[in-house]
Amino acid sequence: MTVNPSGWRPAAPASEQGRGETVTGNRALMLEEPLLFEIGSTEQTGVDFQQLQPAATRLGSLERNRPIGLAGLSEPEAVRHYTRLSRQNYAIDLGLFPLGSCTMKHNPRLNEKVARLTGFADIHPLQPVDTVQGALELIDLVGHWLLTLTGMHSVAMSPKAGAHGELCGLLCIRAALEARGDAREVVLVPESAHGTNPATAAFAGYRVENIPANADGRVDLDALKSRLGPDVAGVMITNPNTCGLFEPDMKAISDAVHAAGGLVYCDGANFNAIVGKVRPGDLGIDAMHINLHKTFSTPHGGGGPGAGPVVLSEALSPFAPLPFIEKQGDGFVLVEEEIAGEHHSQSFGRMVAFHGQMGMFTRAAAYMLSHGADGLAQVAEDAVLNANYILRSLQGVLDAPFADSGPCMHEAIFSDRGFAGGLGTLDLAKALIDEGFHPMTMYFPLVVHGSMLVEPTETESKASLDQFIAALRSIAERARAGDQSLKAAPVHAPRRRLDETLAARKPVLVYKDPESAQAAE
Numbered sequence: 001m002t003v004n005p006s007g008w009r010p011a012a013p014a015s016e017q018g019r020g021e022t023v024t025g026n027r028a029l030m031l032e033e034p035l036l037f038e039i040g041s042t043e044q045t046g047v048d049f050q051q052l053q054p055a056a057t058r059l060g061s062l063e064r065n066r067p068i069g070l071a072g073l074s075e076p077e078a079v080r081h082y083t084r085l086s087r088q089n090y091a092i093d094l095g096l097f098p099l100g101s102c103t104m105k106h107n108p109r110l111n112e113k114v115a116r117l118t119g120f121a122d123i124h125p126l127q128p129v130d131t132v133q134g135a136l137e138l139i140d141l142v143g144h145w146l147l148t149l150t151g152m153h154s155v156a157m158s159p160k161a162g163a164h165g166e167l168c169g170l171l172c173i174r175a176a177l178e179a180r181g182d183a184r185e186v187v188l189v190p191e192s193a194h195g196t197n198p199a200t201a202a203f204a205g206y207r208v209e210n211i212p213a214n215a216d217g218r219v220d221l222d223a224l225k226s227r228l229g230p231d232v233a234g235v236m237i238t239n240p241n242t243c244g245l246f247e248p249d250m251k252a253i254s255d256a257v258h259a260a261g262g263l264v265y266c267d268g269a270n271f272n273a274i275v276g277k278v279r280p281g282d283l284g285i286d287a288m289h290i291n292l293h294k295t296f297s298t299p300h301g302g303g304g305p306g307a308g309p310v311v312l313s314e315a316l317s318p319f320a321p322l323p324f325i326e327k328q329g330d331g332f333v334l335v336e337e338e339i340a341g342e343h344h345s346q347s348f349g350r351m352v353a354f355h356g357q358m359g360m361f362t363r364a365a366a367y368m369l370s371h372g373a374d375g376l377a378q379v380a381e382d383a384v385l386n387a388n389y390i391l392r393s394l395q396g397v398l399d400a401p402f403a404d405s406g407p408c409m410h411e412a413i414f415s416d417r418g419f420a421g422g423l424g425t426l427d428l429a430k431a432l433i434d435e436g437f438h439p440m441t442m443y444f445p446l447v448v449h450g451s452m453l454v455e456p457t458e459t460e461s462k463a464s465l466d467q468f469i470a471a472l473r474s475i476a477e478r479a480r481a482g483d484q485s486l487k488a489a490p491v492h493a494p495r496r497r498l499d500e501t502l503a504a505r506k507p508v509l510v511y512k513d514p515e516s517a518q519a520a521e
């Protein structure tokens with residue numbers, strides 16, 4: 001097959017080349033990459049099929065009546081395309097990933113090896129249960145670790161992400177309240193909660209009411225107490241919260257909510273800050289999701305795979321979703337439907353077609369078993385230590401709004417206060433790209449103006465933290481001095497500053513070749 005020459009277009013006239021422009025548009029080993037549609041051609045294909053017999057007889061009127069319009073490429077062209085694109089991306093395997101509220105930690109390669117064992121990787125959810133006993137045992141094992149670490153009564157393993165777990169927890173709360181004939185309408189969500197919390201409560205049919213944060217960045221206990229009443233189904237508290245702070249009043253909050261007849265949901269996505277240190281079951285929590293893809297490693301991002309098991313109190317356990325795994329005799333069964341009169345006959349129903357995400361469970365099990373309970377406690381200690389190291393190293397040069405509220409947990413929060421010359425958080429974040437780092441989480445949480453949320457995680461060495469701190473310190477000093485060259489950042493990335501508003505409001509998702517687009521105009 002021939003290579004489509006249209007994939008290579010001279011980018012710069014010879015006269016420009018002395019000024020750093022190259023003929024290819026490439027910069028050293030950072031390669032420019034057009035779209036597949038631009039390098040490939042619908043006239044060619046990367047595979048040699050024999051001319052097929054017409055299939056019309058079998059497909060009838062369903063036969064395709066016009067070409068599908070996909071570009072054909074040879075295998076090396078296709079491989080290079082995706083490899084080049086991947087090099088324009090940033091990854092945890094390239095460097096520190098400071099996103100807060102996201103826990104981008106190193107994923108041990110041992111996890112990957114275990115997850116690829118064919119006995120786990122190649123099974124099918126519809127396989128007879130007696131042929132997947134090992135897989136069920138592994139899910140049960142992960143569930144037991146979660147119960148031990150949280151001190152809770154039962155666990156629903158089927159939710160597929162953190163937000164999905166929140167929905168599971170709220171549906172349990174709804175079922176429990178309805179079972180006692182006391183359906184309530186309102187869920188209270190403090191300002192320091194993750195954004196998914198109010199969204200979940202609204203999705204579950206509740207009216208969401210905000211509880212303000214106090215000057216410390218924590219839940220205002222008195223404001224919460226004064227709002228409790230017979231219409232309040234429960235609260236959703238993120239702990240540690242999105243300001244990176246532990247909520248020390250958690251037990252008092254739970255007691256007050258229970259006394260008013262409500263139930264307590266805790267967003268446990270930040271469990272990596274307290275794992276092995278605090279048992280949510282001791283704090284009066286009724287339901288809490290755990291992001292296996294954050295606390296217990298497993299790669300994620302870009303909407304990638306996750307798992308959000310939900311641990312439940314004794315009060316909510318009867319309402320847990322189907323299906324779930326139960327040990328019976330020497331083996332395990334998958335309970336798929338309600339059986340009248342049995343302890344799970346009050347289940348609120350089913351959230352997923354199939355039980356669980358085997359790849360996540362095997363990685364989490366490998367992480368738990370390889371660390372052990374003491375190793376997991378050290379995960380929390382090191383995550384918290386690293387975040388405090390960043391907080392204290394930068395608080396002189398970056399405004400740290402809660403620096404006086406005591407140590408932070410797993411993430412440190414800064415603001416753009418003190419920047420001069422109209423510079424803000426966005427300029428600092430873009431300049432960080434030029435220094436070779438992915439930006440931190442920006443403008444979240446909303447309680448802090450121009451907030452920057454940094455979570456280093458426990459997997460970074462002191463040397464890599466020092467390098468990150470040095471980069472951030474130098475950019476922050478430039479921002480305080482009003483250095484307008486920051487407005488141009490990033491200058492070393494494959495693309496300069498993109499129009500993010502246009503990209504969000506008018507995304508171009510479908511390729512149209514320039515000729516037919518022109519003809520249509």
Ligand SMILES: *Cc1c(COP(=O)(O)O)cnc(C)c1O
Nearest residue numbers: 101161162163194196267269306
């Ligand atoms: C990540 C996160 C979530 C959402 O988890 P997903 O798996 O992305 O749905 C919810 N709450 C907090 C505090 C989080 O950090």
